[in-house]
Amino acid sequence: MTTVTRNTGLPLNEGVVPRKRPGLPRRFLNAIGGWTAIFTYLIMILASLFFLFPLAWMGGTSLKTIQEANGSQLNFLPAIPQWENYAKLFADETFYRSYINSIFVTALVLIGTVTSIAVVAYSFSRLQWKGRNAVFYLMLGTLMLPAQATLVPQYVLFHNLDWIRTFNPITIPGYFAGGAALIFLVRQFMLTIPKELDEAAIVDGANPLQIWWYIIMPLSRPAIATITVFLFVGQWNNLLNPLLYLQKPELYTMPVYIAQQRAITETPIPWQDIMASSVAFVVPVLIVFFLTQRYFIEGISFTGSKEG
Template identity: 40%
Template sequence: MSSQGARIEQAGYQKRYLHKRGRGKVIKNSIVLFLLISLSILFMFPFIWMLMTSLKSNKEMILPIFFPTEIHLENYVKAMTSMPFGRYTINTLIITSLNMLGTVLSSSLVAYSFARLRWKGRDIWFVVMLATMMLPGQVTQIPLFVLYKKLNWLNTYLPLIAGSFFGGGAFNIFLLRQFFKTLPTELAEAARIDGCSEIRIFSNIMMPLCKPAIATIAIFTFMGSWNDFFGPLIYLTDPKLYTIALGLRAFKGYSGVQWNLLMAASIVTALPTLVIFFSFQNYFVKGITLTGIKG
């Protein structure tokens, strides 16, 4: 009887312990969920403000109200017709597409060399390349402007595109190099035994395995190039060559800023980046995760 009573008492203790532990876990998860929802609302507030502002009338812009009394969808039509939006979109797509192509090709070649090929001074040059990430873009802007001016590249798309075909950026090279180092070396060794050249190993074996990292770089490049304002502002003077980011200046005049039209155009401009990100977010997360597995 004593042993049976002890087992009953132990079972009751375990039941109370599990109940208490489960209740604590529920409370903990509820707190975490509350914090995540609060942060999400905080981060989404600027976009909500943009949307509400884009639906207001000109009179409501000067009133201290958050939600519009009437929805004015015609603001989007006015925003698209107030500037040559189609031309600016095509110009931006040309620059963005070429930057994505150049960045993926050049950065993957350089990263493969740093990760898989053995040559004298490889590690030193890799450190030097990483050190360039510490330089702010403003430091190199004046030398680049002088160089492009001597090459007669001003008021063309070449200054906005050329850099992507010569390395593609230290961060992209680092990201791809880390991904290349996670791939099994046996694949390349087996291909060399079969007589494959290094360029064929790179293009037919390594590149198809790097789709997550390539997608990550492509997304970064697309978002950076699509939203770039400083570069086109410096190098482009012909309005026919303007990008969407420069075109948004049309809503700022001597009489003030047309905030409702500006926010409407900004929302339309941001839609492609949102579509690209959410369409390839699985590749994006996978690429970021896998590049940190092996140093």
């Protein structure tokens, strides 16, 4: 806050005839914004270490030998990187089966949820119909109801449907536009699309389905992208639901597979293997995050400013 106005880009000695071009250190200092800036950068770098360290530690450990991983732990990197830790991992059937399960479940959930949310948000934003507001406020009201209130009876429901130990309890509810907050986000975005586009299409004889597909969907791409990345990260990391419903090692997704490893009792604990599988689990999320971080940041700032 305090240095907002410091770095205006104007030279401080404006109007005075420059005597001599300052030396390199001085120019460098000016370029980055003076001593205050250096101090700020120092704090930022220390903070970054705090935020990134668990990740780096994970990566470092995954390349260690089992002795190194359980030994004096100030060694950040192994003496010789043990790449075969990863080779061993992908040769392990339980690991890659869980990995493929995770990809499979996430893909199904994403397709179903994103499409249905786009449809519902369209109805709540672009179509004018009597009773729309009542239904919309009912939907917003479900935001107040915590997910846990329905967790138990849903389990009973799926139990009665004989869905326990299948993927269905995780994939199927998504098709019904789960997530009021995400519907709200897309709806708010769709409201900003000019009304004239629909009207022109109606004059041309298009029905609402065509308008949705040919006009609204292409224009809503940023909002759709935002909820897709949110859903991706949420589903990829989701532990509770797979833990409740999958109950069978063959069906485990990655979070459950990894969570099981916390209970390993053999000594010394093979931390390098655990960390290698963790790295393999985290990498897709990190890649998606770096490619789409714009949507994350806009999405979160957006929900915060609209709901607050």
